Amino acid sequence: MSKKEITITVNGTAHTASVEPRMLLTHFIRDVMRQTGTHVGCDTTSCGACTVSLEGQSVKSCTIFAVQADGKSIVTVEGLAQNGALHPIQEAFKEHHALQCGFCTPGMMLSAVGLLQRNPNPTEDEIRWGISGNLCRCTGYQNIVKAIQDAAGKMPKGVKL
Amino acid sequence: MLPRAFDYYNPSSLAEAAALLKKHGGEAKILSGGHSLVPLMKLRFASPAIIIDLNSIAGLDYLKEEGGMLKIGALARESALESSAVIKKSFPILADAAKVIADPLVRNRATIVGNLAHGDPANDHPAVMLALGAELVATNGKKERVIHVNEFFLGTLETALKEDEILKEVRVPIPPAKSGGAYLKIERKVGDFAIVAVAAQVTLDDKGQIKTAGIGLTNVGPVPIKATAAEAALVGKLPNESVYAEAGRLAADASKPASDNRAPADYKKSMVREFTIRALRLAVGRAQGGK
Numbered sequence: 001m002s003k004k005e006i007t008i009t010v011n012g013t014a015h016t017a018s019v020e021p022r023m024l025l026t027h028f029i030r031d032v033m034r035q036t037g038t039h040v041g042c043d044t045t046s047c048g049a050c051t052v053s054l055e056g057q058s059v060k061s062c063t064i065f066a067v068q069a070d071g072k073s074i075v076t077v078e079g080l081a082q083n084g085a086l087h088p089i090q091e092a093f094k095e096h097h098a099l100q101c102g103f104c105t106p107g108m109m110l111s112a113v114g115l116l117q118r119n120p121n122p123t124e125d126e127i128r129w130g131i132s133g134n135l136c137r138c139t140g141y142q143n144i145v146k147a148i149q150d151a152a153g154k155m156p157k158g159v160k161l
Numbered sequence: 162m163l164p165r166a167f168d169y170y171n172p173s174s175l176a177e178a179a180a181l182l183k184k185h186g187g188e189a190k191i192l193s194g195g196h197s198l199v200p201l202m203k204l205r206f207a208s209p210a211i212i213i214d215l216n217s218i219a220g221l222d223y224l225k226e227e228g229g230m231l232k233i234g235a236l237a238r239e240s241a242l243e244s245s246a247v248i249k250k251s252f253p254i255l256a257d258a259a260k261v262i263a264d265p266l267v268r269n270r271a272t273i274v275g276n277l278a279h280g281d282p283a284n285d286h287p288a289v290m291l292a293l294g295a296e297l298v299a300t301n302g303k304k305e306r307v308i309h310v311n312e313f314f315l316g317t318l319e320t321a322l323k324e325d326e327i328l329k330e331v332r333v334p335i336p337p338a339k340s341g342g343a344y345l346k347i348e349r350k351v352g353d354f355a356i357v358a359v360a361a362q363v364t365l366d367d368k369g370q371i372k373t374a375g376i377g378l379t380n381v382g383p384v385p386i387k388a389t390a391a392e393a394a395l396v397g398k399l400p401n402e403s404v405y406a407e408a409g410r411l412a413a414d415a416s417k418p419a420s421d422n423r424a425p426a427d428y429k430k431s432m433v434r435e436f437t438i439r440a441l442r443l444a445v446g447r448a449q450g451g452k
Contacts, residue, residue: 001166021169043162045200046352048266057269063199067169068216132351133264
């Protein structure tokens with residue numbers, strides 16, 4: 001079983017490593033790159049804690065092999081803030097107290113950004129369906145939905161993850 | 162959870178992928194969206210020695226109308242259904258299905274063709290395609306073979322694909338005027354498999370009678386089920402509640418659900434009956450020009 005050398009651009013920086021093909025993208029991010037903002041929750045494609053943006057699409061990084069992201073760009077929660085300023089989704093989560101324990105938050109925000117890039121002005125119903133792949137055990141979702149509604153009008157123009 | 166180790170190939174053409182498949186025989190599995198296969202590998206229910214990833218093959222991600230057919234390529238993602246004009250116009254049944262398959266994150270990766278090739282009776286597209294009378298196009302890299310969906314599902318996770326064949330496309334005839342469809346699913350929560358789901362597609366004639374009907378059932382037997390007796394009972398009838406009720410009874414008779422942690426078998430049978438009635442009501446309403 002041979003290793004493969006891959007290069008993945010994470011938050012704008014290219015990283016090259018030799019990995020086993022069975023390594024999941026989430027482990028590449030956490031264990032190889034030591035960027036631990038991307039969480040492993042259920043590890044069974046259910047909870048969305050591992051959500052990252054892969055070429056502009058929100059995906060569950062526990063269900064993609066790292067070798068599949070070779071040559072591609074991903075954005076994790078560490079890549080949301082720019083030049084020391086929080087991303088509008090981060091500001092909105094802070095403002096609306098859209099988290100308690102914070103475990104689902106990185107995935108929830110990446111999922112929300114993916115939704116807002118596709119649909120800049122979602123209805124409450126569309127937001128609830130849009131984050132239905134992300135589980136939160138603390139908030140009951142109310143403040144998460146409010147935060148996403150708030151961030152909807154404040155997304156940076158012309159900037160895509 | 163880590164799968165067992167495997168060797169990974171990402172060929173740049175279907176011919177190359179098929180050659181690898183032929184070389185490695187039963188040792189290899191095809192990876193497209195990976196959202197059925199990878200979870201099974203992580204649980205070690207499946208441990209292929211070779212993975213052949215189709216994602217580097219250009220030109221397979223189409224979802225288009227061509228020559229009176231809807232054609233969906235092997236790399237078209239589930240999310241493509243949600244934004245497609247031809248789906249919106251001609252396939253309400255697929256628009257329904259697109260909303261209830263897994264969750265939005267999974268739909269960004271999972272493919273429609275993979276959902277069929279996996280051969281899981283709990284997946285949603287098999288029943289939809291049975292209702293629509295789809296054709297599946299397989300290739301071994303040298304020649305293509307068209308398999309009607311009625312002949313495709315042989316057993317649980319078992320399809321008519323040969324060991325050296327890759328499913329490259331699904332084709333569905335664009336329904337004529339006065340057609341409508343619906344897909345209704347009961348699930349415990351977003352992302353779960355169906356407890357029961359029913360796909361219904363009808364075309365009406367000039368007198369408003371049912372000219373053709375297709376009914377497919379999800380997750381109520383070892384294979385996806387085409388409820389042929391229910392379909393036959395609808396043809397030539399003016400649609401009304403007693404006609405739907407009879408079709409519902411026949412569809413429930415055709416289902417073979419097992420009791421499991423989702424629900425007991427008799428509940429599932431009752432839900433097949435009720436959801437067949439509701440899906441037909443909706444499909445006929447849409448065929449008559451409603452929403």
